[in-house]
Amino acid sequence: MIPVSYYFALSAILFSLGALGVLIRRNAIIIFMSVELMLNAANLLFVAFARANDALSGQVFVFFVIAVAAAEVAVGLALIVVIFRNRQSIDIDEMSNLKG
Amino acid sequence: MDAFALVPWIVFFPLIGLVVNLAFGRRLGEKFSAIVGTLAVLSAFVVAVLQLLSLQAHPHGAVVPLADWINIGSLQIPWAFNVDTLSVTMMLVVSGVGTLIHIYAAGYMHYDVRYKEDPGSFTRFFIYLNLFIAAMMILVSGNSYLMLFVGWEGVGLCSFLLIGFWYSRNPDGSKGLLNSQAAKKAFVANRVGDFGFLLAMFLTFWAFGSLSFDQVLPNAASVDPRIIMAITLCMLIGVTGKSAQLPLYVWLPDAMAGPTPVSALIHAATMVTAGVYLVVRSAPLFGAVPEAGNIVAIVGAVTALFAATIAVAQNDIKKVLAYSTISQLGFMVAAVGIGAYVAGMFHLVTHAFFKALLFLGSGSVILALERAHHPLDGHHDEHHDDHHDEHHDDHHAPFDPQDMRNMGGLRKQIPTTYRVYLIGALALAGLPPLAGFFSKDEILTDALHANMLVWVLLTAAAFLTAFYMGRQIWLVFFGEARTKAAKEAVESPSTMLIPLGILAALSVFGGLINVPVLHPFTDWLEHTLGHDFAHATVFNFGVAIFSTVLALIAIYISWRLYGRKPLAAGEADPLQQRLGFAFKGMQNKWWVDELYDAIIIQPYRRLAAFLADVVDWRFWHDWVHDTLIGRGFGALARFLAEPVDMGVIDGISRGLAALAKGLGRGFSLLQSGYVRNYALMVFFGVVLMIGYLVFSS
Amino acid sequence: MNGELILFFVLAIVAISAALGMLFSRNAVYSALFLILNFATVAVFFLLLGAPFIAMAQVTVYAGAIMVLFLFVIMLLGAEQIQHQARRGWQRPLAMLLTLVLLAESAYLIFTRSDVLTVLQPAAADYGSPQSIGMLLFSEYLLPFEVTSILLLAAMVGAIVLVKEDKKSGGQK
Known part of the structure; x- marks a missing residue:
C-alpha cells in the first residue's frame, strides 16, 4: 500500500506550485486557477488523512471546501468581469490603487 | 430679693438701643434716636440700681455666667458677670452719669450737628454712645481679665470713633483732618498701653493658669513676687495708656476734638477711670508687691502735678479741663498706688460727678457762644449758608468758641450755667463741704501716712488745681465780655440744664457717700476688697484745714491776677510776665508732644x-x-x-x-x-x- | 513495487506536469485545460483513497462546472494573453526561493516525522460510499450543510449583482 507520506509530498508539491502561480503570474484568471490548485492540494491531503485515520469527517470537509470553492469562483469571476469592464484589462499589476 | 440674674441686661440694653437706632434711627428722626439711646442707658441704670439693692441683702455678690467663650484645654474663659460692690459702683457711675450725659447730648448735639452741617450724624452719635456704654459695662462687669480686656478695647474703639466723630474737620470747625489725627493719636497711644496690659495678661495666665479674678486674686501670695512685680508693672503701662498718665497721657488733651458730651462721658467720667478700676480690681496683686505700688503712686503723683502745671496756662476751656482730668486721674492712681483703694475709688466717683458737670458746663458755654456767633434758630438752611459766607468775608480768622480769651462776663448771659459751673469748680478745687473736698482729703490723708513725696506732689497739684479753676472762672464768667458773641451768649435749652442741675447736686452731696466717721463707702467696698485693702481713713483735721487753706490761697491769687482787674480783649495773660519762660513751658505743654x-x-x-x-x-x-x-x-x-x-x-x-x-x-x-x-x-x-x-x- | 504504487507515481507525474503546464502556459485557455487534467488526476487519487463520492464531486463540480466557468470567462473577455510588460524584477526570484523553502520544509517534515505517518490499510467496504457520506452530512453536519446552501445562494446573488449593468451609471456613460 501507499504510505500517507507520498500523498503528503504530492500535496505539498501541488500546493507549492499553486502558490508559485499566484505569485508569479499576472493574469488574474490564472492566479485564480492557481488558488484552485492550492485548494485541491489541500483537499487531497484531507482525503488522504481521512483515509489514514479511518474518519469520514475529512471527506465531508472536502465536500464543504468544494462547495465554498464553487461559490468563491462564482463571485471571483464576477469581480474579474467587472474589473475587466472598467479597465479593459485583467493584468493584476495594473490594479495598484492601494499604492501607499 | 435677688436681681443678680438680671445683670447681663446692663450690657444688652445699650446693645438693643444701638441696634434699634442703627435700624430705624435715621428714618425716625432726632427725637426718636435720642429717646431710644437715653432709655437704653436708663434701663441699664435701673438694672444697676437693682444690683445695688440685691447687694444690700447679699453683700458678697455673685458671679453670673452667661455663655462659654473660650474653652481650650486649661484655658477656660466663660462670659460671666461679676456682681460685687466694686463692679456695681462702677456700673452705677457709668450708667448714672451716662444717662445724664445722654440727656444733655440730645440737646447739645441738636445744635452741634447743624453747626457742622451734617444733621444725619445725630443718630450716629447715639449709636456710638450706646456702644460705648455696652463696652464699658463689659469692662466693669467681666469676671476675668480677658473680659475686662474686651471691654477695655471696646471703649478704646468707641473713644477712637467719638474723638474722630467730626472726622473731616479740625477742632475749630474748619475742614481738615486734625480730628482724625487726634483720634489716631489716641488709638495709637492706647495701643502702647494695651500692649502692656496684654503682656500682663500673658504673664498672669502663665503664673496662675487662669485669667479669672476669683482664681487669680486669692492666690497672689502663692506666686513668686518677682512675677507679680512684672505683672503689675505691665499693668501699669496699660493704666498709663487708658487713664492718661505719664508718659502716655498725650492723647487725652487732643481727645477734646470729640464733641463735648464725649469729653464728659468718656474722657473724664468713665473710660479714663478704667485704669484706676483695673488697679483696684487687682488690689491683691499690687498689695503683694509694695514696690510696684510705690511706682504706681509716684507715676500718679508726678502726673497730677505735671498736668496741673500745664492746665494753668491753657486758654482753651476744654484743654484746661482735659489737663485737669489728667491731674485728677493722677490723684486716683497715686491713691491706689499707696494702697488707698477706697480713697481712689471714692475720688473716681466724685470726680465723675464734678468733672462731668464741668465738661458739660463748658459745652454749655461753648454752645452759648456758638449760638450767639451764628444764630441758627429761625433761619433756613440757605440763610444759614449766606450767613456763613458773610461771616467768612467779615472775619478772616475763624472764631474759636472754646478760647477763654473770647469769653468774659458770661455770668450775666448764662446764669444757670454759671452757677452749676461754679459748683463744679469749687468741688474740683476741694472746698468743703463739696464732694471733691472729702475724696481729695482722704487721698491726701492716706498719702501723708504712706509716702511723704507723694503727699507733697499731690498737695502742690491740689494747690494748682484750685488756682487754674479760679483762673477759669474769672476768665469765663467775670469781667467784661471780650467779644460780640460773649456779649450775646444764649442760655442752653433745658435738656442740657437739667442734667447739669442733677450733676451739680451730686457734686455737692456726693461726698456724703464716704463721709468721715460713718464712711459707708469704705464698708461697702470692704465686702469686695477685704479688710486689708479697705480700711477706713481717720479724718485728719490738720490735713483738711491745710489743704482748704491752700485752695483758698490759690483762689485768692487767681483773683488777684484775673479777678481784680479783668482781662481786656487782646491783652496778654498776666501770668506770662510774672513767670516768663515757665509760663511758656506750661502753655506749650512742656513741649512733650x-x-x-x-x-x-x-x-x-x-x-x-x-x-x-x-x-x-x-x-x-x-x-x-x-x-x-x-x-x-x-x-x-x-x-x-x-x-x-x-x-x-x-x-x-x-x-x-x-x-x-x-x-x-x-x-x-x-x-x-x-x-x-x-x-x-x-x-x-x-x-x-x-x-x-x-x-x- | 506493486501496481498501485506504479499507478500512484504515474498519476503523480501527470498531476505535477499538469500543474506546471498550467503555471507556465502563455495562453490562459491552455492553463485551464491543464488544470482540468490536474483535477481529473486528483479525482483518481480520491478514488484510490476510497472517496468515490468526493471523486465524483471533484469531476462534476471542479472539472465540470468551475472550469467550464473559467473557460467561459476567459473566452468571453478575450483575455487569453496579456501583453508583455516590464516585470517587477525581484518578485519572481523571491517567489521561487520562498517556494523552494516551503518545499524544503515539507521535505524535512516528511523525513523527520515519517514515523507518525502510517501506511494506508485497506478500508472497510462502505468507507467513503455516497450513502455513508450522506448519512454523515444529514445528521452530524446538517447545520453546516444548510449554511452552505445559503452561502451558495449568496454567492449566486452576489455574482449577478456584480456583473449586472448598472442602469444609471450605464445611462450616464
Missing part, C-alpha cells in the same frame, strides 16, 4: 522711610525681586525655553514625528498597491511560520 515727635515719631518716620526706600524698594523690590528673582527667573525661563524646551523637548517630539514620518515613508514603499506583492508578503509570513512550527517542535 514735640519731644515725642523728636525722639519717637521722627526716628520712626525715618526708619519707615528707610525701610520703605532702601530695604523694601531698593533692596527687596529692585534687587531681590527685579535682579535676583526677576532676572534669575528670566534666565531660568530662557534656559528652559531655548535649550531645554526647544532643544530637548521639541527635539524629542520632532524626532518622534520625523521617526514616524520616516517609518511611514519606508513602509509606504511596501504598499506598492500590487496584489501580488501583498500575496508575496503573506506567503513569506506563512513560510516563516511553518518553518517555525516545523523546526521548533
Whole structure:
C-alpha cells in the first residue's frame, strides 16, 4: 500500500506550485486557477488523512471546501468581469490603487 | 430679693438701643434716636440700681455666667458677670452719669450737628454712645481679665470713633483732618498701653493658669513676687495708656476734638477711670508687691502735678479741663498706688460727678457762644449758608468758641450755667463741704501716712488745681465780655440744664457717700476688697484745714491776677510776665508732644522711610525681586525655553514625528498597491511560520 | 513495487506536469485545460483513497462546472494573453526561493516525522460510499450543510449583482 507520506509530498508539491502561480503570474484568471490548485492540494491531503485515520469527517470537509470553492469562483469571476469592464484589462499589476 | 440674674441686661440694653437706632434711627428722626439711646442707658441704670439693692441683702455678690467663650484645654474663659460692690459702683457711675450725659447730648448735639452741617450724624452719635456704654459695662462687669480686656478695647474703639466723630474737620470747625489725627493719636497711644496690659495678661495666665479674678486674686501670695512685680508693672503701662498718665497721657488733651458730651462721658467720667478700676480690681496683686505700688503712686503723683502745671496756662476751656482730668486721674492712681483703694475709688466717683458737670458746663458755654456767633434758630438752611459766607468775608480768622480769651462776663448771659459751673469748680478745687473736698482729703490723708513725696506732689497739684479753676472762672464768667458773641451768649435749652442741675447736686452731696466717721463707702467696698485693702481713713483735721487753706490761697491769687482787674480783649495773660519762660513751658505743654515727635515719631518716620526706600524698594523690590528673582527667573525661563524646551523637548517630539514620518515613508514603499506583492508578503509570513512550527517542535 | 504504487507515481507525474503546464502556459485557455487534467488526476487519487463520492464531486463540480466557468470567462473577455510588460524584477526570484523553502520544509517534515505517518490499510467496504457520506452530512453536519446552501445562494446573488449593468451609471456613460 501507499504510505500517507507520498500523498503528503504530492500535496505539498501541488500546493507549492499553486502558490508559485499566484505569485508569479499576472493574469488574474490564472492566479485564480492557481488558488484552485492550492485548494485541491489541500483537499487531497484531507482525503488522504481521512483515509489514514479511518474518519469520514475529512471527506465531508472536502465536500464543504468544494462547495465554498464553487461559490468563491462564482463571485471571483464576477469581480474579474467587472474589473475587466472598467479597465479593459485583467493584468493584476495594473490594479495598484492601494499604492501607499 | 435677688436681681443678680438680671445683670447681663446692663450690657444688652445699650446693645438693643444701638441696634434699634442703627435700624430705624435715621428714618425716625432726632427725637426718636435720642429717646431710644437715653432709655437704653436708663434701663441699664435701673438694672444697676437693682444690683445695688440685691447687694444690700447679699453683700458678697455673685458671679453670673452667661455663655462659654473660650474653652481650650486649661484655658477656660466663660462670659460671666461679676456682681460685687466694686463692679456695681462702677456700673452705677457709668450708667448714672451716662444717662445724664445722654440727656444733655440730645440737646447739645441738636445744635452741634447743624453747626457742622451734617444733621444725619445725630443718630450716629447715639449709636456710638450706646456702644460705648455696652463696652464699658463689659469692662466693669467681666469676671476675668480677658473680659475686662474686651471691654477695655471696646471703649478704646468707641473713644477712637467719638474723638474722630467730626472726622473731616479740625477742632475749630474748619475742614481738615486734625480730628482724625487726634483720634489716631489716641488709638495709637492706647495701643502702647494695651500692649502692656496684654503682656500682663500673658504673664498672669502663665503664673496662675487662669485669667479669672476669683482664681487669680486669692492666690497672689502663692506666686513668686518677682512675677507679680512684672505683672503689675505691665499693668501699669496699660493704666498709663487708658487713664492718661505719664508718659502716655498725650492723647487725652487732643481727645477734646470729640464733641463735648464725649469729653464728659468718656474722657473724664468713665473710660479714663478704667485704669484706676483695673488697679483696684487687682488690689491683691499690687498689695503683694509694695514696690510696684510705690511706682504706681509716684507715676500718679508726678502726673497730677505735671498736668496741673500745664492746665494753668491753657486758654482753651476744654484743654484746661482735659489737663485737669489728667491731674485728677493722677490723684486716683497715686491713691491706689499707696494702697488707698477706697480713697481712689471714692475720688473716681466724685470726680465723675464734678468733672462731668464741668465738661458739660463748658459745652454749655461753648454752645452759648456758638449760638450767639451764628444764630441758627429761625433761619433756613440757605440763610444759614449766606450767613456763613458773610461771616467768612467779615472775619478772616475763624472764631474759636472754646478760647477763654473770647469769653468774659458770661455770668450775666448764662446764669444757670454759671452757677452749676461754679459748683463744679469749687468741688474740683476741694472746698468743703463739696464732694471733691472729702475724696481729695482722704487721698491726701492716706498719702501723708504712706509716702511723704507723694503727699507733697499731690498737695502742690491740689494747690494748682484750685488756682487754674479760679483762673477759669474769672476768665469765663467775670469781667467784661471780650467779644460780640460773649456779649450775646444764649442760655442752653433745658435738656442740657437739667442734667447739669442733677450733676451739680451730686457734686455737692456726693461726698456724703464716704463721709468721715460713718464712711459707708469704705464698708461697702470692704465686702469686695477685704479688710486689708479697705480700711477706713481717720479724718485728719490738720490735713483738711491745710489743704482748704491752700485752695483758698490759690483762689485768692487767681483773683488777684484775673479777678481784680479783668482781662481786656487782646491783652496778654498776666501770668506770662510774672513767670516768663515757665509760663511758656506750661502753655506749650512742656513741649512733650514735640519731644515725642523728636525722639519717637521722627526716628520712626525715618526708619519707615528707610525701610520703605532702601530695604523694601531698593533692596527687596529692585534687587531681590527685579535682579535676583526677576532676572534669575528670566534666565531660568530662557534656559528652559531655548535649550531645554526647544532643544530637548521639541527635539524629542520632532524626532518622534520625523521617526514616524520616516517609518511611514519606508513602509509606504511596501504598499506598492500590487496584489501580488501583498500575496508575496503573506506567503513569506506563512513560510516563516511553518518553518517555525516545523523546526521548533 | 506493486501496481498501485506504479499507478500512484504515474498519476503523480501527470498531476505535477499538469500543474506546471498550467503555471507556465502563455495562453490562459491552455492553463485551464491543464488544470482540468490536474483535477481529473486528483479525482483518481480520491478514488484510490476510497472517496468515490468526493471523486465524483471533484469531476462534476471542479472539472465540470468551475472550469467550464473559467473557460467561459476567459473566452468571453478575450483575455487569453496579456501583453508583455516590464516585470517587477525581484518578485519572481523571491517567489521561487520562498517556494523552494516551503518545499524544503515539507521535505524535512516528511523525513523527520515519517514515523507518525502510517501506511494506508485497506478500508472497510462502505468507507467513503455516497450513502455513508450522506448519512454523515444529514445528521452530524446538517447545520453546516444548510449554511452552505445559503452561502451558495449568496454567492449566486452576489455574482449577478456584480456583473449586472448598472442602469444609471450605464445611462450616464
